[in-house]
Amino acid sequence: MDVRxxxxxxxxxxxxxxxxxxxxxxxxxxxxxxxxxxSYLVAWRGPMPLGSAMxxxxxxxxxxxxxxxxxxVEIHHLQVRSEQRGRGxxxxxxxxxEELIRSRGHTRACLGVAAENPGAARLYRRLGYRPTxxxxxxxxxxxxxxGVAHDEIEDDELLVKCLDAQRPAGLSAWRAALPDP
Ligand SMILES: CC(C)(COP(=O)(O)OP(=O)(O)OC[C@H]1O[C@@H](n2cnc3c(N)ncnc32)[C@H](O)[C@@H]1OP(=O)(O)O)[C@@H](O)C(=O)NCCC(=O)NCCS
Numbered sequence: 001m002d003v004r005x006x007x008x009x010x011x012x013x014x015x016x017x018x019x020x021x022x023x024x025x026x027x028x029x030x031x032x033x034x035x036x037x038x039s040y041l042v043a044w045r046g047p048m049p050l051g052s053a054m055x056x057x058x059x060x061x062x063x064x065x066x067x068x069x070x071x072x073v074e075i076h077h078l079q080v081r082s083e084q085r086g087r088g089x090x091x092x093x094x095x096x097x098e099e100l101i102r103s104r105g106h107t108r109a110c111l112g113v114a115a116e117n118p119g120a121a122r123l124y125r126r127l128g129y130r131p132t133x134x135x136x137x138x139x140x141x142x143x144x145x146x147g148v149a150h151d152e153i154e155d156d157e158l159l160v161k162c163l164d165a166q167r168p169a170g171l172s173a174w175r176a177a178l179p180d181p
Contacts, residue, residue: 001050001089006030006040014042018049018081023149025141029054029077035059041097043080043089049130051080053093053181054102060110062136069134072108072160073101078120082145090120094127098163112138112156121159129159 006014006029014026017176026173029040029052037058043050060066061074075097078101080089085156111129113121138156 001045001092003041003043003045003092006042006052006099007035010042013047017047018143019147020143020149021147023141025143025149027054039100040074041093041100043093049081050084051078051089051093053078053097055097057104059113060136060158062112062134062138062156062158064136065112065132069158069160070106070134071106072110073104073106073158075111077140078111079142090123091127094124098161102163107162108160108162109163110158112136112158114154114156116154124159126128127161129161132158132160134158138173157165 006026008030011026011030015024018026022027026040029038032038032054037056039055039057040052041055042052053075056074056076059074060069060072061076062161065072065074075094078090078093080093098109109129111124113124135155135157137152137153139151141151143149
């Protein structure tokens with residue numbers, strides 16, 4: 001699996017291999033990347049796109065999250081194609097997003113997750129993201145198995161990870177690694 005920032009020359013292949021009828025989701029994400037407000041990461045196996053995620057350089061998407069955690073970079077629009085789920089693609093997208101965030105000198109990454117998505121929340125917790133109690137209504141687009149894009153609004157809780165913290169060695173280290181607002 002290769003996870004990389006979507007290059008202009010990847011866009012045609014992405015649209016052909018992972019079409020999103022009714023809404024050019026990939027094009028919109030690449031346009032945001034060209035404006036400098038985000039990086040669009042795509043996971044590939046050979047010519048086949050497996051999933052994708054946006055890294056939002058403008059900070060958190062939700063207003064409550066932004067004001068509580070200014071300077072926190074949000075990983076957003078994380079999606080793995082349905083037939084590819086449960087094989088580590090989502091975890092790898094998040095790991096590469098964190099490397100990118102660290103490489104630009106940021107020390108905190110965050111994700112929003114809805115109460116109705118306990119599987120995703122479990123994955124994020126396993127990767128070191130901690131609940132904050134900060135909630136926002138978040139608009140996002142997801143692509144169903146027929147490639148149709150759906151616009152949704154969900155009530156997300158912000159989960160935060162300190163990227164410079166080492167893996168906790170004990171309870172005090174674990175406490176020290178908790179994100180302060
Ligand atoms: C959530 C999502 C990105 C995870 O990607 P993934 O490649 O399936 O995840 P990984 O293989 O790296 O990790 C597996 C874990 O993902 C979580 N998961 C969430 N939804 C899952 C699904 N439909 N199938 C498999 N795993 C899923 C589980 O916690 C699983 O761990 P478990 O074995 O302990 O149950 C992916 O399932 C997805 O695209 N879901 C639909 C869109 C979505 O909910 N996006 C996140 C918005 S916050």
